Amino acid sequence: MSDDVAAAIVPPANVPAQGSPLLVVRGLLKRFNGVVAVDHVDMVVNQGELVSLIGPNGSGKTTLFNCVTGFLTPEDGRVSFRDEEITGARPDRIALKGISRTFQNVRVFPGLTVLDNLILSVQQHQEDSILKRALRTAQIRRLEAESTERAEFLLEKVGLARVRDVPAHDLVYGQRKMLEFACALISDPELIMLDEPAAGVSTALVDHMKRYILELHKQGKSFLVVEHNMGVVMDISERIVVLDYGKKIAEGKPREIQENELVREAYFGS
Amino acid sequence: MSQGAARSTRLPRWGRVALAISLVLLALALPRLTSSGYAINAMITTVRWMIFALSFDLVAGHAGAVSLGHPVFFGVGAYVAAILGPRLGLTFISDMLLAAVLMALLALLAGIAFFRIRGVTFAIGTLGAAIIAQLIANNAFTITRGPMCIQGVARPELTIPFTETTLRVAEPIQYYYLSLPLLFITIIIYLALTSSRLGRAFTAVREDEVRAFAVGVSPLRYKLLALTVGAGIVGALGSFQAHYVTVVCPSEMSLALTTTLLIIVFVGGVGSFRGVMIGALIFSILPRLLEAGGTQAISPALQQVVYGVILVAVMVFMPGGLDDLVSRVTRRLRKAGPREEQQP
Numbered sequence: 241m242s243d244d245v246a247a248a249i250v251p252p253a254n255v256p257a258q259g260s261p262l263l264v265v266r267g268l269l270k271r272f273n274g275v276v277a278v279d280h281v282d283m284v285v286n287q288g289e290l291v292s293l294i295g296p297n298g299s300g301k302t303t304l305f306n307c308v309t310g311f312l313t314p315e316d317g318r319v320s321f322r323d324e325e326i327t328g329a330r331p332d333r334i335a336l337k338g339i340s341r342t343f344q345n346v347r348v349f350p351g352l353t354v355l356d357n358l359i360l361s362v363q364q365h366q367e368d369s370i371l372k373r374a375l376r377t378a379q380i381r382r383l384e385a386e387s388t389e390r391a392e393f394l395l396e397k398v399g400l401a402r403v404r405d406v407p408a409h410d411l412v413y414g415q416r417k418m419l420e421f422a423c424a425l426i427s428d429p430e431l432i433m434l435d436e437p438a439a440g441v442s443t444a445l446v447d448h449m450k451r452y453i454l455e456l457h458k459q460g461k462s463f464l465v466v467e468h469n470m471g472v473v474m475d476i477s478e479r480i481v482v483l484d485y486g487k488k489i490a491e492g493k494p495r496e497i498q499e500n501e502l503v504r505e506a507y508f509g510s
Numbered sequence: 511m512s513q514g515a516a517r518s519t520r521l522p523r524w525g526r527v528a529l530a531i532s533l534v535l536l537a538l539a540l541p542r543l544t545s546s547g548y549a550i551n552a553m554i555t556t557v558r559w560m561i562f563a564l565s566f567d568l569v570a571g572h573a574g575a576v577s578l579g580h581p582v583f584f585g586v587g588a589y590v591a592a593i594l595g596p597r598l599g600l601t602f603i604s605d606m607l608l609a610a611v612l613m614a615l616l617a618l619l620a621g622i623a624f625f626r627i628r629g630v631t632f633a634i635g636t637l638g639a640a641i642i643a644q645l646i647a648n649n650a651f652t653i654t655r656g657p658m659c660i661q662g663v664a665r666p667e668l669t670i671p672f673t674e675t676t677l678r679v680a681e682p683i684q685y686y687y688l689s690l691p692l693l694f695i696t697i698i699i700y701l702a703l704t705s706s707r708l709g710r711a712f713t714a715v716r717e718d719e720v721r722a723f724a725v726g727v728s729p730l731r732y733k734l735l736a737l738t739v740g741a742g743i744v745g746a747l748g749s750f751q752a753h754y755v756t757v758v759c760p761s762e763m764s765l766a767l768t769t770t771l772l773i774i775v776f777v778g779g780v781g782s783f784r785g786v787m788i789g790a791l792i793f794s795i796l797p798r799l800l801e802a803g804g805t806q807a808i809s810p811a812l813q814q815v816v817y818g819v820i821l822v823a824v825m826v827f828m829p830g831g832l833d834d835l836v837s838r839v840t841r842r843l844r845k846a847g848p849r850e851e852q853q854p
């Protein structure tokens with residue numbers, strides 16, 4: 241069964257080669273009435289890479305996420321994904337291009353069941369039309385069946401199989417967090433952006449999540465992860481980008497970041 | 511909220527089919543049980559409110575945009591039948607189709623303008639549009655004849671296929687049977703748009719627009735879909751109404767209609783097919799029962815007051831509406847189990 245889905249998660253043939261730039265951010269600038277939240281940041285996530293974005297509270301990580309995924313329009317700079325400029329594009333368009341994301345304050349649809357939350361996260365990516373949906377054609381029924389199967393596999397993976405038919409508002413916080421994580425994976429995105437996936441999640445679940453992220457990474461998925469839990473960051477990252485007051489102050493391998501003076505200062509004050 | 515509840519009290523498939531067939535047969539047989547024109551008029555009113563409320567609930571209950579201007583599409587649809595229909599020499603059916611298409615287009619334009627506004631401001635904006643539309647209807651005398659109303663809209667004439675006979679519709683019972691197909695079409699469209707994939711997307715838009723974007727749903731697109739389809743349906747209904755009462759007045763888009771729609775949908779159960787149907791039934795019958803009980807007809811103003819009080823009471827004490835109440839009662843009954851109750 242796991243072979244099955246591993247096959248499904250392997251990137252399709254037309255994606256750029258391993259190691260070529262997937263997400264490129266150049267000179268990104270975003271201000272909120274005078275506060276410079278993201279200050280001319282450059283960064284790259286390469287194909288198949290797992291990059292972490294860290295920094296003290298208020299350093300602009302979430303704002304950068306929002307600018308990349310179209311929820312905010314940057315004042316300056318450009319964002320491109322797979323060599324296509326996406327700066328200022330609508331967030332639903334960007335999502336459909338293959339960037340999935342989670343939110344720092346976990347967001348799932350409370351009135352939908354766990355299963356429906358998952359199917360909804362993949363259905364928009366599938367080739368169909370509103371008319372076909374309304375008529376519920378054979379194609380739609382097949383896609384529903386496929387999505388259900390895929391959703392069930394993921395639910396097994398994140399330990400939510402038993403609450404499959406429970407409305408999401410009945411889930412406890414950690415379960416919602418895992419559900420949102422699974423939702424970010426189900427559409428088989430090129431780039432997965434997680435905003436503090438481990439926050440508020442039990443250590444056991446964090447461990448579980450960490451292993452699954454590494455498993456997907458090994459299969460070639462690219463990640464950009466914001467996380468305050470340094471244990472997790474140091475364990476999973478290939479490269480780390482550090483923000484402070486909206487500026488990129490350091491970038492490098494986990495070991496290099498741990499030893500970096502500027503980073504220490506930013507975190508522990510001078 | 512209503513979705514989860516509906517799921518837990520859902521009948522098995524054969525049960526739903528059987529229920530649907532019996533309801534259709536009941537709807538067909540009902541006017542045969544009485545010879546009273548009053549009763550048949552009440553049935554037509556009920557069907558009309560069902561169509562009106564279902565089309566309103568597509569927008570308010572599913573796309574989550576409570577538009578207070580919904581009756582405008584009804585009224586303008588009626589004016590289309592009264593003004594454009596005769597000029598273009600259209601028959602009853604093509605008249606209704608024209609009203610549907612024009613109202614869908616009008617809704618598309620209105621939606622693009624109004625969906626920029628969010629929350630309460632949206633409701634106020636649509637309210638303003640409704641007031642302006644009624645002002646225009648009242649004052650564009652050369653077109654609408656204002657409060658004098660347009661009189662003498664033609665009664666429907668239907669050519670029966672493969673024969674030379676044309677049927678001139680005049681009796682209430684004929685109008686009733688003419689209204690049923692419109693209701694069935696409305697129900698089919700309502701159910702097709704609110705279940706499965708489309709239903710999920712609507713829930714997304716209603717519950718969390720930000721998250722909806724993140725899963726690739728464009729909230730604007732789905733709101734426009736609900737609004738154009740809802741307006742198309744109610745435009746056709748307005749055309750039907752014009753051919754039924756044969757008079758079209760500015761009051762066809764009055765805000766009293768909005769109040770009744772709100773009360774049907776919110777008392778019945780917003781976003782719930784069953785709830786909206788029950789609500790439409792109750793609030794079509796209720797005013798007539800009040801009339802029958804009292805010595806004379808209650809004034810429309812008093813009726814509005816009574817409706818207002820009911821609406822507030824339901825919002826406070828029963829936010830899920832009647833649909834939620836039905837679900838809770840059936841769940842209770844099932845949990846208790848009739849047999850267990852018998853052995854103390």
Ligand SMILES: Nc1ncnc2c1ncn2[C@@H]1O[C@H](COP(=O)(O)OP(=O)(O)OP(=O)(O)O)[C@@H](O)[C@H]1O
Pocket residue numbers: 272273275276277295296297298299300301302303304344
């Ligand atoms: N919508 C907004 N309006 C005004 N200011 C904002 C807004 N969003 C963020 N900011 C400000 O921008 C700066 C960066 O915030 P951001 O949320 O991006 O930081 P962060 O690195 O994600 O922090 P945390 O680790 O606490 O999540 C902060 O000073 C914050 O107060």
Ligand SMILES: [Mg+2]
Pocket residue numbers: 301302303344
């Ligand atoms: Mg943040």
